[in-house]
Amino acid sequence: MLPEFIRYLEAERRYSPLTVRNYRRDIERFMAWLDCDDASFDPQSVTTDQVREWIIDRTEQGGIGAASMNREVSSLRTLFRWLLRTGAVTHDVMRPIASLRTPHRLPAFVPESRMKGIVGECERDSGDFAAERDALIVLMLYACGLRLAELVGIDRDDLSDDAMSLRVRGKGDKERMVPVPEPVREKILRYLDLIKRQNICDSGEKALFLTRKGERISRTAVYRTVRRELERNGVQGKKSPHVLRHTFATHLMNGGADMREIQELLGHASLQATQVYTHNSIARLREVYAKAHPREKDGK
Structure with missing residues (x-):
C-alpha cells in the first residue's frame, strides 16, 4: 500500500523528495505505533479513537509540539483521503480529527539596519570561489x-541570458520567475567566471551552487553557511535560510510593496500565507509610535 501512496505523492501531487520522505516517515511511525508494518497494515481496521490515542501518546509521552503533531496528522489525513478515493477504505477516520492549536508566532527577521551591513559585505569581490559562493x-x-530547497535546486540555465531574472521551481514543482537585482546579478556573473577560470565544474554538473569538487551543494552546507555568516555579523536569535526569506518579505512589506506582489515573489499558493508579514509591519509601526509619538514621549 505504502509504495503506491508514495508514487501518488510523487506523480500526481508532485511533492518534493523531502516532502515525500516526511510523509513516509510519519506514516511508518504511525504503523509502528500500531505494531505493524506496510505488509500487515489494515487501514480498514483503523479507528478514529486509535488516531486520537496516537496523538495523545505522541504529544504527552513523545513530547512533540503542536506544529510537528499537526504535520504528522496532515500526513495521515492525506493517506486516508487517498485510501477512500481508491476504495481501500469505506470511510475516512481522519475527518473528525481537528488540528491542534498552535501558538501564534511572528516570523523572525533581520532588522534593515543590520541587513544593510551584511549585504554590503557580501557584495564585495573577494576573488575566492568559496567566499564568493x-x-x-x-x-x-x-x-x-x-x-532553501529552491536555492539548492537552481541550475545555471535557470538564469536568463542576461542574468536579470531567475526561474525558480517551488513547492509542487510550480515555477515562477523572480527578478535579480543588479548588485546580485553582478555577483552571479563574477561567481560564474570563477567557476570557469578555476575549472570548478568539469564534470557536466549544471547546478549553480557547487562544492569545490564540482558537485551540487547540499542543503546542510547551505544551512551552515547562512548560520555562520549571520552569526559572524552579530545577528541575534534564529539564524537560518528561512529567516532570510522572512527578512526579504518583511522588508518589502515595510517598504510599501503590494501584498499580492509579495505573494507572487514568494511563490505562496494563497494570500493567507503572505498576510503574516503584515503583523511584522504592525509591530514595527508600534515600535516607531512608541519612540516618536508625542503622547508616548510625554508619558500620556
Missing part, C-alpha cells in the same frame, strides 16, 4: 526570497 548564497536568499 557563500556570499552569493546569502544575497540570493535575501534578495530573491528563496526557500
Whole structure:
C-alpha cells in the first residue's frame, strides 16, 4: 500500500523528495505505533479513537509540539483521503480529527539596519570561489526570497541570458520567475567566471551552487553557511535560510510593496500565507509610535 501512496505523492501531487520522505516517515511511525508494518497494515481496521490515542501518546509521552503533531496528522489525513478515493477504505477516520492549536508566532527577521551591513559585505569581490559562493548564497536568499530547497535546486540555465531574472521551481514543482537585482546579478556573473577560470565544474554538473569538487551543494552546507555568516555579523536569535526569506518579505512589506506582489515573489499558493508579514509591519509601526509619538514621549 505504502509504495503506491508514495508514487501518488510523487506523480500526481508532485511533492518534493523531502516532502515525500516526511510523509513516509510519519506514516511508518504511525504503523509502528500500531505494531505493524506496510505488509500487515489494515487501514480498514483503523479507528478514529486509535488516531486520537496516537496523538495523545505522541504529544504527552513523545513530547512533540503542536506544529510537528499537526504535520504528522496532515500526513495521515492525506493517506486516508487517498485510501477512500481508491476504495481501500469505506470511510475516512481522519475527518473528525481537528488540528491542534498552535501558538501564534511572528516570523523572525533581520532588522534593515543590520541587513544593510551584511549585504554590503557580501557584495564585495573577494576573488575566492568559496567566499564568493557563500556570499552569493546569502544575497540570493535575501534578495530573491528563496526557500532553501529552491536555492539548492537552481541550475545555471535557470538564469536568463542576461542574468536579470531567475526561474525558480517551488513547492509542487510550480515555477515562477523572480527578478535579480543588479548588485546580485553582478555577483552571479563574477561567481560564474570563477567557476570557469578555476575549472570548478568539469564534470557536466549544471547546478549553480557547487562544492569545490564540482558537485551540487547540499542543503546542510547551505544551512551552515547562512548560520555562520549571520552569526559572524552579530545577528541575534534564529539564524537560518528561512529567516532570510522572512527578512526579504518583511522588508518589502515595510517598504510599501503590494501584498499580492509579495505573494507572487514568494511563490505562496494563497494570500493567507503572505498576510503574516503584515503583523511584522504592525509591530514595527508600534515600535516607531512608541519612540516618536508625542503622547508616548510625554508619558500620556
